[in-house]
Amino acid sequence: MRRSALLTGAVMTVPALAVLIAVTSGAASNWPAWPRQSGPAAALNLPSTTVKRGEVRFTVSARGELQGSNSEMMVAPMTGARELIITYLKDPGEQVKAGETVVQFDTTEQEFALAEAEADLAEAEQQVVQAEAETAAKEEETRALLLQAKSDLKVAELEARKNPLLAAIVARQNTLAVEAAQDRLHQLERDIANRGASSRAAIMIQEAARNKAQVKAQTARKNIDSMNLKAKSGGYVNVQQNMNGNFMFWGMQLPAFKLGDTARAGMAVAQIPDLNSWEIRAQIAELDRGHLADGQIAEVSIVAMPDKQFKAHIKSIGGTNGSPWERRFECVFALDNPVPELRPGMSANIRVTTDTVKDALWLPSQALFESDGRTFVYLQSGQSFSPKDVKLVQRSESRVVITGLSEGQVVAMASPESMQRKKGEGSASGALKALKGS
Template sequence: MKLRRLTLATLTLTLLGGGYAVYQYFVAPADGTAYKFAAIERGPITASVSATGTLSPVVSVQVSSQISGQIREILVDYNSVVKAGQLLAQLAPETYEHRVRQAEADLEAARATVAVQQAELYRAKVNLMDAERDYTRKQTLVDKNFISPAELDKAQTLLEAARAQRRVVEAQGKNSEALVKQRAAQLGQAQVDLGRTEIRAPADGIVIKRSVEPGQTVAASLQAPEMFVIAKNLADMRVETAIDEADVGRLKAGQEATFTVDAFPGKRFKGTVTQVRKSALVVSNVVSYTVIIDAANPDLILLPGMTANVRITTAQKDSVLKIANAALRFRPPSDEKSAPAARQQGGGGMAKGGGRPGGAGSGKLWAPGKDGKPTLVEVKTGINDGTQTELVDSDLAEGREFIVGTASAEKPKLATPRMF
């Protein structure tokens, strides 16, 4: 009987102790909290903007056909090195050769017409001289009363007609001369079109694209069809990258940039920002601006079309005090409850304007107090590189530690009783 009572008492104490332990573990608050710390460091810091872009030659020329026709022959291919004026392709010239011969015949006919008009003009001048002599002679005879005045009037009429005929012939001659010039211009146009059947390189470079094949017909009625693309110099490349509108204000021409390409993951290339275009690009309601970065390619290993992962340096300082961004984001639980809105904005105390060069920001740091509770420290911040932020407060010392988070141990999981 005594053994049974002792067993029940022991079981009761065990249950009470287990319940108290569970209460302390899951319900009761802890007396103290362990924190993680980060110290203020001194060193260089670099603010940058990251984006992706596409490589392209600095100067590329599209070679097109200004006339329509069938491609008779192609003399170059991809990667062919060409010189200015070099023949790239040949269109079928027969149609344009016939046009040249037709224009030559039209020109000869116009010149013959001019010759005829010159003969007509000479005859009109002779007739006019004859009419003038006849009028003068009859006027003398009228003065001596040898003929009637009617004969003089008739001579005067013939004289006026001869003068009018000369003017008509002179006008026809000028028209024929203009027609000769017109026919000559048509012949020149036909010869130019015949010359355009030979597609030649407009500049020195290398063929990076070929869009046509022998036997293909090109039609230049509405738009000149692209046949080749020639890169003038692959030793100079450029990266076209789209920068978000929130970051474009930090960029300007002359800033240094680095980029990598997937083809050479361990190699970093250098470039310089040469242009920040003011024309906005709107894609899915996202506004961005095109930034041009020029880079040297002396080894010719960068190829057009490669994807470049770009990092543009917007600000850089050599020796400054800096702290981990986690310290600026940290907020103790009591402060979070009193200011929930501040926690939602800026990551809970992250510096405002900290990534902008030339614009001072502000932030909050929490240092361990003497009673173990976090103590607020207001700070002024400068640039940040995504992981650390510059501190511009002169009274902060290097090595001073601030809270970046809690370091509470993970609670062990309670074992689930097995039924079998």
């Protein structure tokens, strides 16, 4: 029984290998240096089109999103706090007037800092008053001592005038008294200067403490004011995505900010677009970059307003980015005739006419092939298609203008060889499935 099963498996494997070898050989035979003529079977299954003559308008189409130009971006202020809690936030799309509050952050911490700074300021001001009063009292005392020292010197000098009439010892005492009074006066004058400098230094220290408290209080008030974000101009609120603590994955749509969320300093929370200046940002394939330039006119249709048509012009063209197989660049269009019904975030279809060729032969771009530096089409001849060299005049993403054919001729929209290979691969896979099923 076991041997029979093994033999059966070996017998089933032989046809499968034969089919695979046949498919591989057929695939290898379809790798010519130049496309060959295909038979009637390929002609019956190939999609085809005819060569047309007429006016060809080359256009670049794109889809973008409407947003206000010169938009006012409202960001979380730099207050020294790591995170700010949103305590008030206008609803998305809500209309606001100039000066109206849009976002409010929690000011509890800053209000505490303000109260503390104001208390320090009041204490510092009292310290300054006290230092000034003490300085004034010391100066008054010093002036009194100075007057007393001058008076003592005057008395001593008057007594010394009697020296010629007095005994030598008494005269000597009077002279010593004058010298002592002069020394006290000079010392007092020096002390007055030092005491004045010390008093002024003490006052300056207290004034510095007062200025520090004033700065703290002003900073706290400024922080409180900055945490109340007001609109500078009227418009509609466009709430931004909350990227604080949210991990971004490919294709993921982050939630918008809401009441109670936290925001880091510098994060954009809301946007007020300028309703008098609209623009559309679109990502366009790199192939069309050479056909666009600043100032070109564009036709715009808003998806939400299909009955109205708008005009725009290219405002700026950005750099190219994206993967090597899908390179794109950003193009900004300025809307020329906005209306009050427009809203931020509306989708817009854009079409730019880059060139118009009259009396031209043209084909869909899928019907033109290139290989080894040659440009050709598959031209129908009877029941088969054969390659035919043509000259490419101009191309867009959807159409090509060519020469070398006549109007009305039929060409294939796909390569006959690739269709045959696909058909052969389909037959081979079907045979393999049948073998597995048996």
